[in-house]
Amino acid sequence: MDTYIVLKRFSSLEEAQECRKLLSEKGVTTRLADNVPPVDITFSGNTVGYQYEVQIDPANFANAESILEEQEMQSLPLVEDDHYLYQFSDEELLEILQKPDEWNKLDYALAREILLKRGKEMDQEKLDLLKQKRLMQLREPEPQQKYWVIFGYISALLGGLLGIAIGYMLFSSKKSLPNGERIFSYSDHDRKHGTNIFYIGLFVFTISVLIKMLWG
Known part of the structure; x- marks a missing residue:
């Protein structure tokens, strides 16, 4: 690692x-x-x-x-x-x-x-x-990402890869502190939404691909 x-x-x-x-x-x-x-x-x-x-x-x-x-x-x-x-x-x-x-x-x-x-x-x-x-x-997390959370859910439900990307960024982004420590950029609240957005987007995208393969 x-x-x-x-x-x-x-x-x-x-x-x-x-x-x-x-x-x-x-x-x-x-x-x-x-x-x-x-x-x-x-x-x-x-x-x-x-x-x-x-x-x-x-x-x-x-x-x-x-x-x-x-x-x-x-x-x-x-x-x-x-x-x-x-x-x-x-x-x-x-x-x-x-x-x-x-x-x-x-x-x-x-x-x-x-x-x-x-x-x-x-x-x-x-x-x-x-x-x-x-x-x-x-160490304080970034301000609440309300609009990106909403946009992320919409994008994920529509099956867009953008929703997956937004979700991934929200739950995984980190920032470096002056002492070298790496911490998550966003609050636990936003990171939970990011995880949900990521998996919803992944699920919808997978289903849409399967539908196109079977009935496209």
């Missing part, structure tokens, strides 16, 4: 290869994958840009994160004083620390450094608490 998870995504192959090289030098085994999701997990129709994924064994996640953070900390002295984060308010910098998954590691490290220079010390204990709070927020 494939248990590798995504550590980091990149828009360019060169950046992904640099990340792999750094981790490899530190003894962390990785693999490279390219991923173009056909549709986002909320069915909004938004596609994600072409991405290269550096994937690792979940057991190595914490170590890999530490290696990348250390690398970015070493880059801080090279950051110019006109970096855009220096224009951020204390509240905006704190938001970066509260939502590290929305920023790259250099921005995260620099935000902490700038706050420290401004007399706003953020020790590791406070940072860990912020990360735990963020994880709790991200």
